[in-house]
Amino acid sequence: MRTDAVVLEAFGASLHFAGVKALDFVTFSLHAGEVHALVGENGAGKSTLIKVLTGVYQPDEGALTHRGKPVVFHRPVQAQQAGISTIYQEVNLVPLMSVAANVFLGRQPRNRLGLVDTNRMNAMAAEVLAEYGIEEDVRRPLGELAVGAQQMVALARAVSADADVVIMDEPTSSLEPREVETLFGVIETLHRKGIAIVYVSHRMDELYRICDRVTVLRDGRLVHTGPLADLPRIELVSMMLGREVGDIRAHGATGFGAEHHASKEPLLRAENLVSGRRLAGVSLDVRPGEVVGLAGLLGSGRTETVRAILGDLPLDGGTITVAGTVVPSGSVPAAMRAGISMLAEDRKSDGIIPNLSVRENIVLAALPRLSRFGLVSRAKQDRIVRTFMERLRIKASSPDQKVAELSGGNQQKVLLARWLCTQPKLLLLDEPTRGIDVGAKAEVQALIDELAAEGLAVLLVSSDMEELIDGADRLVVLRDGVAIGELAGDQVTEDNVLAAIAAEGSR
CATH class of the missing domain: 3.40.50.300 (P-loop containing nucleotide triphosphate hydrolases)
Incomplete structure (x- = not known):
């Protein structure tokens, strides 16, 4: 049940990376018991804001309050100890440890000798998981569970740590429909208990089903905050993309x-x-x-x-x-x-090999076609490289220049040349x-x-x-x-x- 009490707030948070503003004077408030949608496209600042709220980053400007008191979180563990738990899209638990050990990671119950009370921990973990519809052997290594079940274990860990704020980053991305319904049931339970939830998702149906308010970020700036029920979907999409709505309803689709x-x-x-x-x-x-x-x-x-x-x-x-x-x-x-050939989105991790030359990067995909008895003709390489450097107007001192030394646009052309070499x-x-x-x-x-x-x-x-x-x-x-x-x-x-x-x- 939402109250008017603000449990977590950021005032005018700004953060720079290499001279670029990742957050630009963003104010965000979270009320006890509400489910608050945080939305925006790539580079909008969602992840950066979450990291500011949870102590991964400290803002260059602005301040945080938690339960009405100023706070500074220098490390994520300080935010966790204050009652702010985060469930990331990628499960960040320990796969080789048991399910129970993961649920109580860092706060295991101990006996009179100060040793971990495994039996008590297993019983407590089973009780916690059962509350959230998870029926697994808590003695099993976490890594043996399906990804969706691991995500639910991460959720159980977060809410069993006496949290008053739970941040969920794309929590349904790995869940099956049945598990999604279980998650929504858990969210409703947390809602009734007065726990505040920040919900990050791109699934429009989910947002309108479970969220009370929405904050929209774009290019590191706050665009809108308000009740989600009062915001038509078309206006939400328009805010996220930074486009004018126009007379869309008249045009229809x-x-x-x-x-x-x-x-x-x-x-x-x-x-x-x-x-x-x-x-x-x-x-x-x-x-x-x-x-x-x-x-x-x-x-x-x-x-x-x-x-x-x-x-x-x-x-x-x-x-x-x-x-x-x-x-x-x-x-x-x-x-x-x-x-079929593909130019991938991330040219640094999925594309260029920075220490190789322009020539080597271009012919890489065509080597099987250029080789004869395992030998690659240098003349064929030169002919292909020269053709594509001219055709795509690749600016380099020579084909032997390292591709890492080229501009981003020329690196992209090198990748394009690589895949065109395969004659797709x-x-x-x-x-x-x-x-x-x-x-x-x-x-x-x-x-x-x-x-x-x-x-x-x-x-x-x-x-x-x-x-x-x-x-x-x-x-x-x-x-x-x-x-x-x-x-x-x-x-x-x-x-x-x-x-x-x-x-x-x-x-």
Whole structure:
């Protein structure tokens, strides 16, 4: 039950990293017994604010109060001892220790000799877990449990530590539907007990089902705080993306599916792709010479869709065909043999090899095709590298320059060259212009248009609405791992995309 008592508050919190403001004078208040949604897209500042509230970071400016008293948390353990518990998306417990030991980690009951009272701890842990619908042998190592069960153990640990604030970061991402219902039951119990909950999620249905108030962050700034029930979904989406709502309701989002390139058969057909709770029924097709964009909020399943098509995300159901041939799911080599290549979102961790040269980075994916009896022709390498450096206008002192020394835009072009070397039929692009300057961004976008004009099929993921609308022939709109609509031709507008994302009952 919510009261007017403010249990945790941040006043004018600001935080800089390398001269960039990650938080810019953010004020956030949490009332006892409320479920408070914290939302925003990538880079909005949600994680940074949570880390300020829990002692991972100390703000450069501003102050915190807990139960009405000023506090400074220098370490997360101080926030935990004060009654602020956090459940992260990735379970941060000890997999080799027992379930019971994890529930009482750092506060194990002890006997008169000061030793851990294992029997008592096991009995207490079983009682705590039973309250939250978890029926597991508490003596088992935590790592033997399914991920969803581990998440529930983390929740049980958090709320059994006499917490008055529980922060949940994407808590349903690893849970099955039955476990989600159990979680919501737990949240209702905490609500009645007066425990305050910060709930971070991109699942719109969840937010409107369980949350009382919402705080929206964008680019490190506070955009809105207020009762969630008073905020139409379309306005919430608009605030998160920083777009004007316009007369969206008049436009509506119906009549999706106008045909483009009707004279050509689809090169790619993805039908009813299902993978856990990440993908729950995605179908789309891409024709030669066509750029199809995937639109949706962060967490809608955009990256998961392209990873599934590449074979990097195992499927529980659905089929992928390229040029009429079924591609085995869960196999990147099979997808590449079928003519699929992908430019990943994070070029530093999934892309460039910084200590190798431009030449070596470009030819890496093409080496099997260039080799003969295990030997790679340097002349063939030089010819390919020269061709793509000229074609993509890669600025480097020479092909032997280390790729780490190039600008972000030129690094992105090197990666693009690498995958074009494989002569793909379908190119998957996940945030191809993220983190590069305006000039390089325009060049990459022009290259995508040129490749499509030459007959390459392109599936584009971007958080940049303008990039999607200007660069795609069609848009497939995703929400919560489901393809909920398609826009083509004159229907490809900001208003229609926002309306589709925010529409209720579209699944």
